[in-house]
Amino acid sequence: MNNTLPLRGQLTFLYLNSFLVFLLLVNLIVGDVHLVRNLFALLALLAVPFVIRNAKIEASDGFWLVSLLVFGVYHLLHILLLGDGSEHGSGYIKFVLFAVFYVYLQQTGYIRESIYLGVVCGSLLTLLSGALEVWHSRGDERIGVGHNPIVFSNLLLIYGLVLVDFLFRSYARPYKLGVGLILLGLLILLSFTGTRGAYVTLIALAVFFASMKLRTPASKRSLVIALALVPIVLVGSYITHDGLKDRVQDTRSEIATLMEGDFDTSLGLRLNAWWISAGLIKEQPLFGIGESLDRLNAESERWVAEHQLSFNAITELSHVHNQYLQETLEYGVLGLLCLILLGIAFTFRVPESTRVLVYGLLIIFLVLSLTDTVFKTNVWVTAFFVVGSILRLESKAVSMRDVLR
Numbered sequence: 001m002n003n004t005l006p007l008r009g010q011l012t013f014l015y016l017n018s019f020l021v022f023l024l025l026v027n028l029i030v031g032d033v034h035l036v037r038n039l040f041a042l043l044a045l046l047a048v049p050f051v052i053r054n055a056k057i058e059a060s061d062g063f064w065l066v067s068l069l070v071f072g073v074y075h076l077l078h079i080l081l082l083g084d085g086s087e088h089g090s091g092y093i094k095f096v097l098f099a100v101f102y103v104y105l106q107q108t109g110y111i112r113e114s115i116y117l118g119v120v121c122g123s124l125l126t127l128l129s130g131a132l133e134v135w136h137s138r139g140d141e142r143i144g145v146g147h148n149p150i151v152f153s154n155l156l157l158i159y160g161l162v163l164v165d166f167l168f169r170s171y172a173r174p175y176k177l178g179v180g181l182i183l184l185g186l187l188i189l190l191s192f193t194g195t196r197g198a199y200v201t202l203i204a205l206a207v208f209f210a211s212m213k214l215r216t217p218a219s220k221r222s223l224v225i226a227l228a229l230v231p232i233v234l235v236g237s238y239i240t241h242d243g244l245k246d247r248v249q250d251t252r253s254e255i256a257t258l259m260e261g262d263f264d265t266s267l268g269l270r271l272n273a274w275w276i277s278a279g280l281i282k283e284q285p286l287f288g289i290g291e292s293l294d295r296l297n298a299e300s301e302r303w304v305a306e307h308q309l310s311f312n313a314i315t316e317l318s319h320v321h322n323q324y325l326q327e328t329l330e331y332g333v334l335g336l337l338c339l340i341l342l343g344i345a346f347t348f349r350v351p352e353s354t355r356v357l358v359y360g361l362l363i364i365f366l367v368l369s370l371t372d373t374v375f376k377t378n379v380w381v382t383a384f385f386v387v388g389s390i391l392r393l394e395s396k397a398v399s400m401r402d403v404l405r
Contacts, residue, residue: 013047013108014398021110021390025118025162028383029145029155030125037382041097044104051107060349061106064392067345068099068385071338078331082290098385105393112397115390116179119162123182126159130189142194151379153198154368156190157205158383161360162391164209168356196251201367208363212356270371273320277329279303288332296330319376323369326376346388351395358392 020040027033057065072095079092126145133143144152163183167176190198254265280289280303289299320326328336343362350358365374365384374380 010108011403013051014110014403016043017105017108017110018114021114022118022121024386024390025115026122026125028122028158028387029147029152030122030129033382034378037386040386041101044101045097047108048100048104052103055103055107057103057106058349061102063345063348065099065102067338067341068095068102071342072096072098074334074338075331078287078290078335082287094381095385098389101386102389102393105389106396110390110393110397111400111403112394113400115162115394115397116166119159120179120182123159123163123186126156127182127185127189130192134189134192143189143192147379149193150195150197150368150372151377153190153193153195154201154364155379155383156186156193157198157201157364158361158387160186160190161205161357161364164205165356165360197367197371201364204363204367205360208360209356212359270321274322274325276300276303277320277322277325279307281325281328284332285328286332286334288328288330288335291330319373321371321373323372323374326373346392350392354392354395357394358388361388361391 020036020043024033024036024040027036072092075092075095129145130143133145137143142149146152147155160183163179163186166179167183187202190202251267254267257265257268280299283303289295320329324336324339327339331338343366346362347355347358361384365380368374368380374384
């Protein structure tokens with residue numbers, strides 16, 4: 001926190017930030033998270049000229065800020081200098097604003113418990129909405145609570161990540177029991193989304209938790225309980241309802257269809273788009289072909305025609321279901337390097353107490369990016385850069401006990 005401010009000013013920013021952190025996390029799934037994000041950003045823009053005086057930026061924070069600026073500026077220059085007709089240029093100004101937001105929050109701080117309280121309240125609202133949707137569904141429908149099931153399932157994982165981190169903290173046992181029950185509910189709800197990538201991410205997170213916490217004897221009991229929930233919920237869900245069974249059967253059917261040369265399936269369309277994207281990347285590897293939808297479609301149609309593809313190839317590459325390929329296709333290898341820089345900087349020299357949150361969030365996005373185009377979805381941009389900034393600064397947050405003193 002910036003201690004050059006008067007005490008009353010410090011407390012005002014602290015309480016206001018904590019309230020907005022709480023609202024943001026409550027509304028991440030059920031609610032208007034973008035409205036809260038915009039209010040937070042407006043506050044940061046208005047206040048940062050006053051709080052940035054005598055600001056002390058550590059190396060880890062400085063690297064993250066530089067990576068945000070490099071990513072945003074490169075994409076803006078690509079659009080302006082290479083004549084890209086895309087309408088997304090203004091969107092990359094956000095990355096400059098994210099840097100401003102991070103500096104503001106790093107200087108003014110927030111109360112740590114606002115993270116957990118926001119996630120708990122948001123989880124309860126999500127469980128209520130999800131239970132109602134499951135109740136009114138036919139049992140074999142993928143639920144999303146107002147979102148695409150892929151988006152919804154990974155937002156559930158972000159909630160679950162914060163709840164697991166709470167279990168490893170030194171809070172009273174009754175609180176941990178309540179949080180554990182909420183976590184169980186979220187995992188059950190996750191099984192109704194039918195999102196294969198989310199199940200893979202869940203297993204990856206379980207392995208990560210084990211590697212991070214197995215060395216700490218005091219956390220072993222909580223670790224065993226948290227990890228045991230994963231197979232119990234997945235196996236139990238497979239036995240008790242048809243949604244997960246149908247998804248497994250669909251996957252087997254899609255693989256069999258692919259083996260017959262028919263790409264008109266969910267997996268097939270992804271492989272299709274990846275194959276065409278890889279071919280176009282080979283032609284223009286350094287700077288890519290830009291975000292212009294017309295140019296993307298024209299180039300893909302040309303490539304398919306030139307190579308006389310025999311399978312039912314798609315020629316619309318605005319969404320290739322892979323963030324790494326999408327970035328390289330549109331902005332070249334340099335764009336991909338900027339993306340990799342973001343991931344490295346996000347975890348650079350974070351304190352050990354924050355690694356579960358920071359590394360866990362990065363794992364969610366790394367796996368998600370294998371099958372989805374993350375930074376073209378507004379809620380994902382908010383989840384990674386705004387929620388990610390909040391979690392990254394968790395070690396610098398103050399506890400409610402310290403505030404009351």
